[in-house]
Every structure is written in structure tokens, then in C-alpha cells.
Amino acid sequence: DKIHKSYFTEHSAVTYTPGKEVALQGVSSTDDSIIINTFKDVPLYIDEAEETQSYYDTMAEAVDSASYQLRDTIDQAVFAKVDDGTEFDDGDIGGTDGSAIVLTSANIIDLFSNARKALQTLNVVEAGDFCAVLTPSALAKIAQAATSQGFNFADAALNNGKVGNYMGFDLYMSNNLTSATYGGTANTYNCYIGKKKMIQLIMLATPRMKVVDSELKIGKAIHFWTGYGVGVWTRDKSRFLDAKINC
Numbered sequence: 001d002k003i004h005k006s007y008f009t010e011h012s013a014v015t016y017t018p019g020k021e022v023a024l025q026g027v028s029s030t031d032d033s034i035i036i037n038t039f040k041d042v043p044l045y046i047d048e049a050e051e052t053q054s055y056y057d058t059m060a061e062a063v064d065s066a067s068y069q070l071r072d073t074i075d076q077a078v079f080a081k082v083d084d085g086t087e088f089d090d091g092d093i094g095g096t097d098g099s100a101i102v103l104t105s106a107n108i109i110d111l112f113s114n115a116r117k118a119l120q121t122l123n124v125v126e127a128g129d130f131c132a133v134l135t136p137s138a139l140a141k142i143a144q145a146a147t148s149q150g151f152n153f154a155d156a157a158l159n160n161g162k163v164g165n166y167m168g169f170d171l172y173m174s175n176n177l178t179s180a181t182y183g184g185t186a187n188t189y190n191c192y193i194g195k196k197k198m199i200q201l202i203m204l205a206t207p208r209m210k211v212v213d214s215e216l217k218i219g220k221a222i223h224f225w226t227g228y229g230v231g232v233w234t235r236d237k238s239r240f241l242d243a244k245i246n247c
Helices: 058-084 108-121 136-149 234-238
Strands: 002-004 033-035 039-048 086-088 131-132 162-166 169-173 179-184 185-195 199-211 218-230 242-244
Touching: 039 058, 058 185, 058 199, 058 218, 058 242, 086 108, 108 131, 108 136, 108 185, 108 242, 131 136, 136 162, 136 169
Parallel strands: 086 242, 131 169
Antiparallel strands: 002 033, 033 218, 039 218, 131 185, 162 169, 179 185, 185 242, 199 218
16 A cells, blocks of 8 residues: 655765775665555446436446546546645746746746746756646637747647647646645646656556445446555656646
8 A cells, every 4th residue: 555666865976086085975765655545436326227217328328427537536636746846936937936927928938948947957857758737728828829939729639638739848738737826816726847757646456346236226336446546756846847827
């Protein structure tokens, strides 16, 4: 129920003088772990008598709905961890420190150029894997501003939420980004900008369906369930930005 991934302390280069002793640096590690202790269940009951009167495939419809609910619940848990990243706000794009980035067509280029600068300052290696996960309204503003630059979201095929690429960042859309009041600005979203796959989702079990006959009823009890853990490894926290964006 716990995944461990220890990391070692950083060492430093020292000056060596031939023939002189140098102080040895100890090698030590710190335990990093993610706990897998979240279990989610979508419990259903299907009455066989009622099912026989239905034109629809009740079981198939119920399973599709349950599958979506589990997927959406896990998606929310993953994006709740964006807040673990390096904070990035209006002060980082030339505005006021401690204030939300109020996204407009005038500061969209500033957002992405300074996000790259912040990641480079954190020594994040770019290997064609920088991305941004934003709200639909933020992406709409980017699409409007980018049109004059020859970029068109409508030409980008949707693929797992991906809507295109802008200034070297793959753009993804999600309705599950968390929001709060930041610097006095309500509805400020925690948007992910940085290296891909820095939030870890560890599945204890793939979604499973258990079907049992119900006692004293002519029907079946259905449980569509899974277990998982979500976390961010300590060193990965500096590889993506928690961009405070209001739009």
C-alpha cells in the first residue's frame, strides 16, 4: 500500500590540491513515498424484472456511466496535486507578486515565454515534452489571440484532451482543475505548466466490476470499483509550475 522511491542528497565539486587530503562527503538518502489507500466504488442495482421491460441494454449503459464516473473522480484527484508544483503568478510575468494572472490576449505570449524561463531557471530539461493543462475559457482566449499568428485550434484533432501546440507547449483542456481565491481574485485556477508526467497516479487495481445476485430481490448488485494513490515525487515538484490563472 506504499510505493517508495528514495532520492540521494546532492554533492558538490571541491578543489583538489595534489598531495593534499580532501574531506569526504557522506552519501545519504531520503525516503520518498506515495500511499495507495484510496478506494472508489460505483454501486448499482439492476432489477431483472424492470430490465426485461426496457428497450435499452441497461447493463451496458450502467457500466459506461460507472466507468466515466471513476475516470472523472481519478482525474480530479490527479489535478488536485497541481498545487504541489512551483508557484507561478502574475509577478512572474511582469505583474504583481502574489496576484493571480488575469489572462487576456495581451499577456498570453508573456505567460508562455516566462513559464519557459521559470522552468529553465529551475534546470528543467526540455525534451519536446512541455505541456500546459488549462481551462476551456483560458484555451478560448489563447485560440482567439493565436488566430492572428496563423494558429487554429479547430485544425487540431482532439486526443485525450489535447487541443494543439502553442509556443512549444502541448495544450490540454480539463474541467477538473481546482480553483480558489488567490491574492484576492476569486476563481483562480491551479493550471499545470511544465514537463509532462510529473504527477504520479499509481493504480492498485484496474477498474473492476463485481456482479452478485441480490437476496430477496430479482436483480443484481453491481460494484464498479478501483484503488489508487496519487502523489508527486519530491524532485518532480520543481519540474512543473502551479500557474495561478484567472480567466
